[in-house]
Amino acid sequence: MSKIIFLDVDGTLIDYEAKLPASAAKAVDMARANGHKVYICTGCSKAEIEQRNLCELDGMIGGNGAYVEDHGHVVMHQGLSKEDVKHIVDWCNERHLGFYLEANSGMYCNDYMLEQGPETMIKYAQGKGADLTKAKEASKKFMDGFIHLQGEDLYRDDVNKISFILSRYQDHLDSQKEFPHLIANTWGGKGEVALYGDLGPTGITKRHAIEVLLDYLGADQKDTISFGDAKIDLSMFECCDYNVAMGNGGKEIKEAADYITTDVNDDGLYNAFRYLNLID
Incomplete structure (x- = not known):
């Protein structure tokens, strides 16, 4: 069964120096090749993400949920007045x-x-x-x-x-x-x-944005997995079926996780993808 994967960016997909570990890029590429969908779910807005050297993805949730995009199509965009x-x-x-x-x-x-x-x-x-x-x-x-x-x-x-x-x-x-x-x-x-x-x-959270995207995709919450490292990611954990905290994450996110992987720079994403059988 294919999964829909939501990745926080800083401290999860990339490290705190904005560098993408080779193993993380490999994990995402392999997971997508296996039929899974991978989205970033971040506090960053699109302009900041476009400055990062990331791997290919299926779309993004930005601004902590203010912006939702699927394969270049804007699903939702709600900003400040x-x-x-x-x-x-x-x-x-x-x-x-x-x-x-x-x-x-x-x-x-x-x-x-x-x-x-x-x-x-x-x-x-x-x-x-x-x-x-x-x-x-x-x-x-x-x-x-x-x-x-x-x-x-x-x-x-x-x-x-x-x-x-x-x-x-x-x-x-x-x-x-x-x-x-x-x-x-x-x-x-x-x-x-x-x-x-x-x-x-108001009303804009990572959780709300995920729910909007799932509705757009016609997808089921039971097929979702989220990855995060900080308290702001707890709203993802509230709505996804399975939740992974990075080894470099804070106490609160680890306590809420179903699984704790290794640090972002210690193949954390790759190890978790293998543990969850998303990749071989």
């Missing part, structure tokens, strides 16, 4: 917080992101196991992907979600109060330590 984007942009700028707008057309950042982003992304990479040299390289690559905008040019109408640097955790708590009609998450750092907050449309 221009009014919400303006409110978030002004709120972050008033607090001097670096942020970037995640759109399918590109990643757009403010002045403070240029100042605060490099150090924050170094912390992110180091927290995931990179040494200082590799962390600096990963940070530079990430920052080079931004389009810098100022003033009203940041008031866009094509934004999936917005990520902003946390000067302290209180920024995230304050964002929940300031934007009660939106979904507020955190991400980054070692384990579940928060470096970023993000804000996206």
Whole structure:
């Protein structure tokens, strides 16, 4: 029986330096050759994914569920309103917080992101196991992907979600109060330590997007398998039939998993695909 496989990206399909392990690419290629469908299910928007050197896939869920694509066909796309984007942009700028707008057309950042982003992304990479040299390289690559905008040019109408640097955790708590009609998450750092907050449309989760895609495909939930490494992936686990946590994953995702594989850079995806008989 063919399966529908959902892969988180950072820390699952690729490592925290945005490198795709050869064994992971081989596993995906072999699984698809065996008749299984493989989709990424990520917080990244399409523009960020297109900067990554990934293997061939059947489609993607991006923006933590704001965007669903199957073989190039847009199944669903639900972003933030221009009014919400303006409110978030002004709120972050008033607090001097670096942020970037995640759109399918590109990643757009403010002045403070240029100042605060490099150090924050170094912390992110180091927290995931990179040494200082590799962390600096990963940070530079990430920052080079931004389009810098100022003033009203940041008031866009094509934004999936917005990520902003946390000067302290209180920024995230304050964002929940300031934007009660939106979904507020955190991400980054070692384990579940928060470096970023993000804000996206209400009702948009990885779980919802998977349900939308399954309905479009006419597929059954019992044929689904998900792979993740962080708390944000728990919504995938809520709706998929079988769930795999990466060895490099956080405590919460491991506790919720049916199976824990090895680390992303220790053939984690390949080993799990073999364990589940997705590949020979």
